[in-house]
Amino acid sequence: MFIEDLILENDKRGIADLKQLLPNHFCIDAAELILTKPGTVLITTGFYILNAKSPETDGPPGALAIGNALKRLGYDVHFVTDHQTLELMQHLCSKDVNLIEFPITSYEKSISFSKDIIAKLEPELLISIERCAPDENGVYRNMRDLDISDNTAKIDLLFELHDNTIGIGDGGNEIGMGNIRTGIVNSNTLVSYPVVTTTNQLIISSVSNWGGLGLVAALSLKSGHNLLPSESDHSDAIKTIVDLGAVDGVSGIRDYLVDGFSIPENLVVLRKLNDYVNSNI
Incomplete structure (x- = not known):
């Protein structure tokens, strides 16, 4: 069993069926891309839950784990999100990490903002975890195919302007899922409006946070150091954002759940x- 198998366990949506469309060791491939691009990295996350009018618990804890791992490897980490998730990331991140608020605005202004960020920071790499992307009509939709465009910044445009990108998702409507769009179109359990945004590397997982942890596990193997968060730190990250108003992405309920999985199940x-990392370093 490999990292990719572990993060696709307990799949409730059918995303694991599309594993055959990706390289066998897609987490390792993504880690190798990262390690060839030292310097500044932008990490984006944040998915708005329409019925709760709040961001969900899946994404920020995984983004935090990736960011902390990259900081330990010497990267200059910047998080990018919109105002819906900004407060969550402010409380999760240490004070020495830069947070960028991407405005919810028009396509033209979003393109301009994206170009300004890239010109100013000159990032070597972009990483997205559980961040909505548009379908072929430019509409941002949730897992129920409802339009959430008015509550979603067009952060995906950054990924259209950069050559080194990684996407992490679990449902078919996230940045990077354009890589396996055909498989999503033919699925009866994933979204009905697959996104078009592609990335150089794609990580799929039963829960996007698990995909983020899988990437950190792969970075651990390649670097020779276990970079994964402790169980208490990961648990605290979930509790912190729920206490700030984040909700379970499946039920829309403010509870210590991530896509229906309890904290013990996540741990x-x-x-x-x-265990896998410690046995293979």
């Missing part, structure tokens, strides 16, 4: 990844 995945 089982982290524990398995830790």
